[in-house]
Amino acid sequence: MLAAKSISKQYGQTKALDQAELSMKPGEIHALLGSNGSGKSTIAKVLGGLVGKNEGEITIDGKEIQLRSAKDSLAQGIALAYQDYSLVDQLTVEENLFLNSSGTLKMGFIDYKKRFDQTFQILKQFHISAQPDTYVGSLNESDKSLLEVAKALVYKPRYLILDEVTACLHRDQVLVLFDILRKEKKEGLSILFISHRFDEVYELCETVTIFRNGKTVITTDLTKVTNDDIVYYMTGQKETIKKQHNEKQAAEKKEPLLSIQHLGVGTQVNDVSLNLYPGEILGVCGLQGQGQSEFLRAVYGSRKISRGNIIYKGKRLTKFSPERSLKSGMAFISGDRNSEGIFADRSIFENINISRSALRFIFHGIRLNKSMSEANQLIKKLDVVIGEIGDPASSLSGGNQQKLIFARDLLLNPSVVLLDDPAKGVDVKARSEIQGILRGLSDKGMACIYYSSDYKELTAVSDRIVVFYEGDIIAEFNDISEEIESDLAAAMLGATRTEAE
């Protein structure tokens, strides 16, 4: 039996794990549930030897073990399949599977023929449509997920940890995987299954541990708890799930500013329809990777649309690009400042003025005095704390950098702003300031679609909230108050869908 006792882990100021308890018995499939940031992935990484614990002990069959690296964990028989893969794209399937174990040796050399055959068998078993010499980079996401599990199994572990490996899998692939896992279980393997999908947990697992804010809330048999109980343990609030519809309120509103009809984006967004009205802040809620980011980017024109229509200001959009969107008054703000927002080496002024530059004739001159004073006004209005306007943007804190991006878009007087988790990694004060800015603008008729991974942030700022789950909108909330938070949390995990089925 593998047991983790009173494990604590601190990342800077935040406590990811706080006296967490977890145990895995041989021949058992154990579920680990919890909302975002409850410490599920952290405990998986602690057991996998990737993250060192601050406190607590880990024992196998009563003996304490030290896990200082992934190598230590593997030596103890603990293998981990990651949500974001540990595969090397530039190597073949076979090389990836045997990356850390040479496989069968023949006179001290790798027995390539046997290894090839083994790989072939594994691919067949997992129904992966690839050859052993296919490069992993050319596989699709679902095959990679399966390969990640197969790779963990190649180590012949006694304890297998699966961190959200089913997130990209189709239903039939999930069934194949579950068959394999059940077979391994009969042979004595102990499996920890981390997932956001309730239905899968009920289907596969016998016991469950629920985390909340880094603490273990309960460990119990799955037969003894209901869906509602689980939501209660995860959120700490007892609420039944009800899908709210308030068509009347929607009908009272004016013409929609932006109407999205049956939008699809690759495999990430299936079929999303929604209307956005002037002066409205529409919250988009959902766990990571449910298609929200792709949805917002598709509307903005930085990702290709596969299906559906977008009607904006009464006209159907036919050509998409960020340039066109900005010209027509649609702005986009990403929470991923470093890679998608800020020009760190360039001055604060340039960071603010760049979108305006982008929309004018490319060799057009800039009237520095006028532009500077406009930028200065915005800096004052948004209360950005800066040294000099000519300093590089990297001299500012994260929250102030984010405000610069707001200033950049406000300079263009947009009528719709799409926000992709804009307050990510921003401190509380800046976050509430950003929300204040949005409220002020929406009172003047600007409309926003605001995605956040934090539902508390959404209930604070939105007029209406839709919940994304696996590329679809599965719930809509029209009356926003703190009371709906537990419903939101449940809907984020697809709970309403489970009930409907």
Next chain:
Amino acid sequence: MKFKAMDKKTIPGVFHNNTFIGLVLIAVMFLFGLTVNHNFLSPKSLENIFTNASLLAFASLGQTLVIISGGVDMSIASCISFGAVASALIMKGSNANIPQALLVLVITGLLVGVVNALGIIYANIAPLVMTLAVSNVLNVIQLIICNGSPTGSLAPAVGFLGKYKLVSVLSMITFLLIIAAIFVYFGLKHNNYAKQLFAVGNNRNAALLAGINVNKVIVITYIISAILGCLTGMLLLGYVNFPYINMGASYGMLTVAAVVIGGASFAGGKGNFLGTIIGSLVLVNLSNILVAIQLNDAVKNVINGLVLLMILVFYTREKAIRQ
């Protein structure tokens, strides 16, 4: 708070200011040159240094823009060679043929720039590889148009630009460079293209999301670089007086070195023309000093390499920025 902010700006600022350090470096080189050769700072010698540095700076102007955009242009040398050979061929010693020569150079530059940029953008070929390939093609074209031995000669007007001395140390070429530098300085400060160029080089994703047509900016940048390369070829012809094959070959790596010494970052998003001019001066100075020391070529090359390495290690150090 205020004190701290000033601290950060003034004290390390000077030592991290590439322009300042570059000027100090040049002064040190002048002094060193003087100890080796008493005539090192004579008007004639200075005029020679300035003119050669100006030619290099002209060739590096396009490179500066390309490196700011996050790329590199290895086809500049071949553009210079082609520019010199082609313009001699077309001008045939007559001022009346200069417009045709300019037209051919500009069109060639346009084509080279477009091909470079399209290969980089659409075929997704690394800039270094793409521009080297184009450079090879252009070198062969240079050979084909003159059947392997350049003919023709420069027009008197071009010779005037290349050789005329205004005042003792100021040649026409240096004068042209000063005008170009002023023009570029204000252009980079007041022009949309420049702002977009820096943005594209600094953070391409963010540039795209901020509404910049990134591909357009890159195409324009490579076109400017190639056209300037071809025109530099004509100027070089004016300076040297007669064309020969692969005239611009030595400029290839020198332009890159000048830009990098000038404080631009290979990662893109940083750089200015003043820095490039200083970089050109440093490079020309260095090679002149090595000539004055009268060492054999092999030792000269080794010292040249070592000094450049030292300059790059100490001089392009980044001030730590808050992340």
